[in-house]
Amino acid sequence: MSNNILKLTKKDMDKLYVIGVDMGGTNTAFGIVDRRGDILFRDAISTAEYTTGKDYVDALGEAINNLIARNNLENQIKGIGMGVPNGNMNDGTIANAANISWAKSPEPVQLTKLLEEKTGFPSKLTNDANAAAMGEMEYGSAKGMKDFIVITLGTGLGGGVVSNGQLIVGREGFAGELGHVTAVRHNGRSCGCGRVGCLETYASATGVARTAREFLELNPQRKSLLSNITTRPINSKDIFEAAVAGDELAIEIFEFTGRILGEAFADFIAFTGPEAIILFGGLARADKFLIEPIKKAIEDNVLNMYKGKVAIILSELNDAEAAILGASALAW
Numbered sequence: 001m002s003n004n005i006l007k008l009t010k011k012d013m014d015k016l017y018v019i020g021v022d023m024g025g026t027n028t029a030f031g032i033v034d035r036r037g038d039i040l041f042r043d044a045i046s047t048a049e050y051t052t053g054k055d056y057v058d059a060l061g062e063a064i065n066n067l068i069a070r071n072n073l074e075n076q077i078k079g080i081g082m083g084v085p086n087g088n089m090n091d092g093t094i095a096n097a098a099n100i101s102w103a104k105s106p107e108p109v110q111l112t113k114l115l116e117e118k119t120g121f122p123s124k125l126t127n128d129a130n131a132a133a134m135g136e137m138e139y140g141s142a143k144g145m146k147d148f149i150v151i152t153l154g155t156g157l158g159g160g161v162v163s164n165g166q167l168i169v170g171r172e173g174f175a176g177e178l179g180h181v182t183a184v185r186h187n188g189r190s191c192g193c194g195r196v197g198c199l200e201t202y203a204s205a206t207g208v209a210r211t212a213r214e215f216l217e218l219n220p221q222r223k224s225l226l227s228n229i230t231t232r233p234i235n236s237k238d239i240f241e242a243a244v245a246g247d248e249l250a251i252e253i254f255e256f257t258g259r260i261l262g263e264a265f266a267d268f269i270a271f272t273g274p275e276a277i278i279l280f281g282g283l284a285r286a287d288k289f290l291i292e293p294i295k296k297a298i299e300d301n302v303l304n305m306y307k308g309k310v311a312i313i314l315s316e317l318n319d320a321e322a323a324i325l326g327a328s329a330l331a332w
């Protein structure tokens with residue numbers, strides 16, 4: 001499964017590298033990363049096929065050791081950083097991860113401790129959105145910034161908050177879960193967390209699909225490319241494509257989404273006074289339709305002293321590489 005992208009030159013032989021691990025529900029991808037943010041070598045194992053956390057980490061540690069050995073880098077690895085769903089940065093554990101059979105239980109699996117034992121390298125982990133924030137700071141749009149917020153717009157909405165150069169993790173290890181701040185207090189949409197009106201029920205791939213269904217139900221006579229989709233549920237890609245084609249309803253869906261995001265951002269800005277909010281993930285590709293409504297809602301709602309001062313920017317990291325890069329940034 002190894003995929004050696006390039007061969008090391010002589011000059012590279014004394015450099016330091018880190019390992020970035022992107023743990024998903026199905027597979028775990030990992031790579032050897034240099035200081036500039038190039039992934040030199042990579043490999044992957046299954047996440048799902050193991051029955052205990054110990055078995056998983058044994059397999060992962062062995063695969064990492066093999067990748068390092070194949071490339072003769074045993075003495076040049078500084079450490080391992082992992083992006084882990086529901087990962088707790090404070091103690092390096094995973095628990096209550098609904099999509100991973102061996103990590104479903106509330107009893108935490110000691111991921112970083114087990115991985116250090118297996119590989120001998122210092123290991124850290126954090127959740128996906130925090131990893132994205134670290135990646136932006138180390139290699140991406142936030143290089144040189146000390147105060148910024150990364151918002152990941154995927155199936156759900158994640159937040160990574162950096163203040164004075166430090167990732168905010170909080171006492172419990174889960175600070176910055178911005179998908180679950182309340183965006184709509186009254187008659188809000190029900191959320192997987194058991195509450196109502198959470199930001200991610202509106203501003204995420206699943207959120208915009210819910211908006212599309214609601215808008216069409218409210219006004220079934222309305223002409224839209226989206227009303228032609230009858231044999232399967234409408235998804236965020238359909239809405240994006242319809243908006244690109246000039247469909248008014250699709251454009252309104254993004255305006256509605258952007259307004260809710262911008263109103264929330266106005267509050268986030270008051271908390272940490274960031275220099276920028278960086279948008280990352282699949283839905284951020286709809287930037288053409290989202291950015292202006294976001295900026296307008298911020299300007300309409302933010303404290304005067306912040307007006308015009310906070311940049312809203314798109315991630316520069318390549319989607320396919322960002323998760324490994326973000327995780328690797330923890331290890332420098």
Ligand SMILES: [Zn+2]
Nearest residue numbers: 180191193198
């Ligand atoms: Zn929620």
